Amino acid sequence: MNNDKRSLTAHQDDFFSVLKALLVIVLLLPIAPQALAAGNAEPAAKVVNPGAELWREVRQREAPVAGTTQVAGMDSGVLINIRGEQWRQFRMEQLIPAAGALLGGVLGLIVLFHLLKRGLRLEHGRSGNYLLRFKEIDRILHWYVATVFIFLALTGLILLTGRVVLIPVFGHEVFSVIASASKEGHNLFGPLFLLGVIGLLIRFVSKNFPAKGDLGWFLKAGGFLGGKHPSAGFFNAGEKTWFWLVIFIGLTISTTGLILEFPFFGQDRPMMELSLVLHGVGSVLLVAGVFGHIYVGTAGMEASLESMTTGYVDVNWARQHHDQWAETCEAEGAVISGEDLAKKQRLRGTKNRVPDRPVAEEGR
Amino acid sequence: MITAFIDGPLWYFALAVFLIGVAWRLFAIFRSGSKPDFSVPRRSGAVSAFMTSLRRFVARHEMSPRIRLHVVAGYMFHLGLFALLLFAAPHVLFLKEHLLGFGWTPMPYWAFIVTSQIAFAGLLLLWLHRVLNPVTRLISDVDDHVAAVLTFVVMLTGCLALMEDFTGLRVLHRFTVELLMIYFPFSRLMHAFTFIPSRAYTGAWYGRRGVDA
Numbered sequence: 001m002n003n004d005k006r007s008l009t010a011h012q013d014d015f016f017s018v019l020k021a022l023l024v025i026v027l028l029l030p031i032a033p034q035a036l037a038a039g040n041a042e043p044a045a046k047v048v049n050p051g052a053e054l055w056r057e058v059r060q061r062e063a064p065v066a067g068t069t070q071v072a073g074m075d076s077g078v079l080i081n082i083r084g085e086q087w088r089q090f091r092m093e094q095l096i097p098a099a100g101a102l103l104g105g106v107l108g109l110i111v112l113f114h115l116l117k118r119g120l121r122l123e124h125g126r127s128g129n130y131l132l133r134f135k136e137i138d139r140i141l142h143w144y145v146a147t148v149f150i151f152l153a154l155t156g157l158i159l160l161t162g163r164v165v166l167i168p169v170f171g172h173e174v175f176s177v178i179a180s181a182s183k184e185g186h187n188l189f190g191p192l193f194l195l196g197v198i199g200l201l202i203r204f205v206s207k208n209f210p211a212k213g214d215l216g217w218f219l220k221a222g223g224f225l226g227g228k229h230p231s232a233g234f235f236n237a238g239e240k241t242w243f244w245l246v247i248f249i250g251l252t253i254s255t256t257g258l259i260l261e262f263p264f265f266g267q268d269r270p271m272m273e274l275s276l277v278l279h280g281v282g283s284v285l286l287v288a289g290v291f292g293h294i295y296v297g298t299a300g301m302e303a304s305l306e307s308m309t310t311g312y313v314d315v316n317w318a319r320q321h322h323d324q325w326a327e328t329c330e331a332e333g334a335v336i337s338g339e340d341l342a343k344k345q346r347l348r349g350t351k352n353r354v355p356d357r358p359v360a361e362e363g364r
Numbered sequence: 365m366i367t368a369f370i371d372g373p374l375w376y377f378a379l380a381v382f383l384i385g386v387a388w389r390l391f392a393i394f395r396s397g398s399k400p401d402f403s404v405p406r407r408s409g410a411v412s413a414f415m416t417s418l419r420r421f422v423a424r425h426e427m428s429p430r431i432r433l434h435v436v437a438g439y440m441f442h443l444g445l446f447a448l449l450l451f452a453a454p455h456v457l458f459l460k461e462h463l464l465g466f467g468w469t470p471m472p473y474w475a476f477i478v479t480s481q482i483a484f485a486g487l488l489l490l491w492l493h494r495v496l497n498p499v500t501r502l503i504s505d506v507d508d509h510v511a512a513v514l515t516f517v518v519m520l521t522g523c524l525a526l527m528e529d530f531t532g533l534r535v536l537h538r539f540t541v542e543l544l545m546i547y548f549p550f551s552r553l554m555h556a557f558t559f560i561p562s563r564a565y566t567g568a569w570y571g572r573r574g575v576d577a
Contacts, residue, residue: 137433140492147488177532181524188477188523192485309496345498 055080075269087273091280096161099284106288110295119300120223122316126303128338130312131329138203139308145196151189153287155182160280187261194254201247207234208243213324223321233324238296245289253282312341367535370542378542385549386557393558398565405572412571413564419576420563437489444483445519452476454528480523487516511553518544 058080067077075081134142158166159182167175214237216230222238223229230236235243256275259267267275298305303317315335318326329335336344423435449455453470460467471479491512494500518540525533548554555562570577 136493136496139496140433140489143492143496144485144488147492177530180527180529181533184524184526185520188480189484192481195485311496 074263074266081269083269083273087276090277091160092164095277095280095284096164099160099280102284102288103291106291110291110300114295114299119302121302122314123229123320124316126314127316129315129335130338130341131315131318131326131334131336132311133307133313133318134311136311139311141196141199141203142308145193145200148189148193148196149286149290152186152193153283153290155186155189156283157287158182159186160284190254190257190261193250194258197247197250197254200243200250204235204243208240210237210240213237214240229320229323231324232322234322236322242289242293246286249282249286249289253279253286256282310341310345312336367531370535370539374542375538378545382545382548386554389549389554390557390561393561398569401572403572406574407571409568409572412577413568416567416571416577417560417563419567434490434493437486437493440482440486441490442486444479444486445515447471447479448476448483448519448522452522476526480519483519484516487512487519491516507551510547511551514540514544514547515553 067079069077071077158178162175162179162182166178170178211233213231213233217232217237220228220230222236256279259275260272260279263272296304297308301321303314304321307313315326315330318329423431428435451468451471453473453476456467456470491509494504494508494512518537521533521537521540525537528534544553566577
């Protein structure tokens with residue numbers, strides 16, 4: 001009897017021992033892989049994607065190979081086109097750094113120049129007499145193009161450099177909203193810029209053909225590099241150069257923009273890629289030029305902004321920067337006094353009143 | 365939370381201000397009446413009112429060279445805005461689902477793009493004319509500029525949200541629309557409702573005296 005009891009207890013102990021062992025195994029099972037990996041276990045057999053070799057072959061061909069497909073469309077038979085990767089590399093590794101260097105460099109040069117030279121001042125102060133330089137329609141056209149261009153430049157730079165500049169600041173989610181809005185706005189306003197450039201061409205082309213004295217103007221850097229201010233007509237050589245840059249680059253980026261925006265007319269991939277490069281490079285060049293244009297039109301040249309606000313310029317400004325044109329106007333009796341200009345502008349008594357008395361040369 | 369506020373309480377508040385404000389302004393105008401005219405009318409006031417209302421759609425011959433730009437830009441902007449307001453697909457859907465209960469055929473996508481470009485160009489040219497022309501600059505005040513900028517912003521946010529991919533852009537557009545609706549009755553934007561009565565009144569007044577206004 002006692003033996004039976006002992007035997008039963010022993011069986012129970014054995015049973016519970018096995019149960020404990022099983023429990024430990026079950027509890028340790030989840031961490032087994034880590035334990036094995038940490039140890040010197042045999043590495044698992046490497047599973048090779050059977051399609052990898054095929055995809056590598058498809059991707060690394062010298063040129064895209066067109067297959068057969070029932071999907072109608074440009075390049076629809078091409079499985080993988082390595083040109084996309086080439087464009088991405090060009091954009092990220094060359095275009096964006098170069099654009100940043102150019103725009104930053106131009107801004108830096110302008111700031112440096114302004115700190116050193118403080119811009120071009122009126123040598124003889126204001127005369128208090130005025131000449132009409134730009135008609136109302138010309139000023140409206142100028143500011144129309146300027147407004148549309150600034151909007152396009154901002155949205156375009158967001159699209160070009162946003163991944164590098166904005167994502168680290170705002171994160172992916174916010175940038176996706178900004179980028180979507182920029183894309184819509186850029187595409188919408190693009191054609192309006194083309195109309196503006198055509199308008200500029202029609203209104204100003206006759207005054208922008210090369211003329212005698214333009215070379216001399218270039219050699220003296222337009223008077224910025226000391227010495228006597230070079231002689232010039234209605235537009236000097238620098239303004240003419242800027243005009244033709246705006247026309248040629250403006251038409252180029254407008255045309256390429258339309259090619260990119262409306263890809264329904266049989267444009268193939270190389271044409272789209274070329275358009276992208278021309279659009280990006282041309283736009284960055286134009287933005288850099290606009291920095292200089294804005295500087296010369298404001299802080300860089302005293303009293304020049306008035307030509308695009310009121311349309312009138314001081315006679316001394318005209319004599320200093322466009323002596324041939326000023327001479328012609330004065331010979332024709334086109335000079336008006338500040339008082340007459342104030343009446344014309346209906347500005348008497350308002351904050352925008354044009355000075356109607358000569359500003360004394362003293363104090364300069 | 366902001367989205368719910370803009371889509372809900374602010375929308376109803378803006379709608380109420382707009383409707384009550386416009387009705388109040390119109391009621392005040394019509395209630396002010398005019399002095400009794402005891403002279404024998406030389407011509408029907410009603411016919412003159414109608415004719416003047418139509419005639420003012422075209423610039424007077426003597427004035428047309430001087431005002432060509434803002435007549436053309438004015439039509440570009442106003443017709444463009446009218447078309448966008450009533451025939452843009454998201455607007456038609458919104459009116460059907462939230463206000464009217466019925467809809468109509470919206471304009472296609474390409475027409476929306478062209479129309480908005482025309483409207484933007486028109487508004488920009490009009491505003492530039494306002495600030496660059498000495499006369500219009502002198503007679504313009506803050507209200508004119510606020511109305512122009514607010515309208516521009518409403519149109520711009522609408523176009524930026526065109527893809528309808530992001531709630532944030534849609535809500536931004538709706539918020540600017542609500543600001544415009546609240547501002548509308550207290551500003552010169554009221555001319556959207558008063559330009560016909562104004563023309564008719566002038567036409568009737570002059571017509572009774574035998575003058576083509």
